[in-house]
Amino acid sequence: MKRPSSDTQPLAKRRKTDIAIEHAREAETANVLDTVSQRTFPSTITVDSSFSLFYRRFPVSSHFQVGEAVPVLKGKGKGTGATYNPPRDALDLYTPRFVRGSGREKVGVCPICCESVARGGEGKVLWLSMKFSAFKCYHMQYYHGISASTGLPFSPPTAFRVVPRPNPGKLEKTKIKQGHCHKCKKWVAVEGIKDMDAKVIELFWWKHAAACHQGSRLAGEGDIYLEDDTYRKYVEASDT
Structure with missing residues (x-):
């Protein structure tokens, strides 16, 4: 009979190990978000912690074009027919990176919700109407607090x-x-x-x-973006 490898763990033990690793990752992610997720403001500004979304930082979209490589939408709910929609610039938090349809049927993907939870998104592909108020008002402006005119958070x-x-x-x-x-x-x-x-x-x-x-x-408002690997890759690409 072939003996099992000495580094083979029993299934129950492997499961416990996997759970422990996952918990450690979640704790690490929570710590990162807790320590870097707030923008900076002048000392004269009163910060009210009960309105935490007023002050949050945002993830730069992971869907930005570098050279000839066109980003591709991935994830549950992506459907078919998604077309890459170039933003005003890679730091634009408002413009949907993917759209489909035209006229009254045109919809766009929220560029924040589709990012991972670890990056401050919601890990879901959310299609919203571009023709009516669903994308602009009810979602981007009133759910995320992102200005349609600037592509940045409201002060x-x-x-x-x-x-x-x-x-x-x-x-x-x-x-x-x-x-x-x-x-x-x-x-x-x-x-x-x-x-x-x-x-x-x-x-x-x-x-x-x-x-x-x-x-x-607000004058002096800064540190809008979560400065993670995606942000650094964008900065490196823009410097070349």
Whole structure:
């Protein structure tokens, strides 16, 4: 009888080893995202940790063209007929890298969601209508907080305050938090009046920013991109 190799592990032990390695990788990824995922701002800016998406960094799209090699869409849900759509530049966070169809049927893939979870994406191919508001407003601007005009994140409020609400209705908040806008200098509500949780709490500010900022950004706001291997490859390619 052939003896098993001395380095062969029992199945149960291999499974435990694989699980331990996977947990270690998850912990390492979580640590990386925790330590590098926040943009930098001037010391005069108040950072409110309850609105974490105001301050996050973003992954540079892994789908950028270098030389003659055209990127290819991969992943579950990619479907057929995807065409590469060149962005304004490789650091553009807004423009879909892949589209299909035309006119009313034209759809595009969210360039952030399709990145891996480890890079700050959601690991899924999400097709959204380009003709109507699904891609621009409801997703890129109000879900990710990315400006259609600049391809960059909306700047957050410069400060916060809580003020009482006069004559609140039933099931409405008696106080509301406001954020100060660097562009119009007004105090704007950063939460809804209903006493309930919103799926994306940053939505209220991003709606204001989309209408008000018009490409304006906070002076001194930096470190927008997650500086991982993909980012470094882009920088190296752009320098050649």
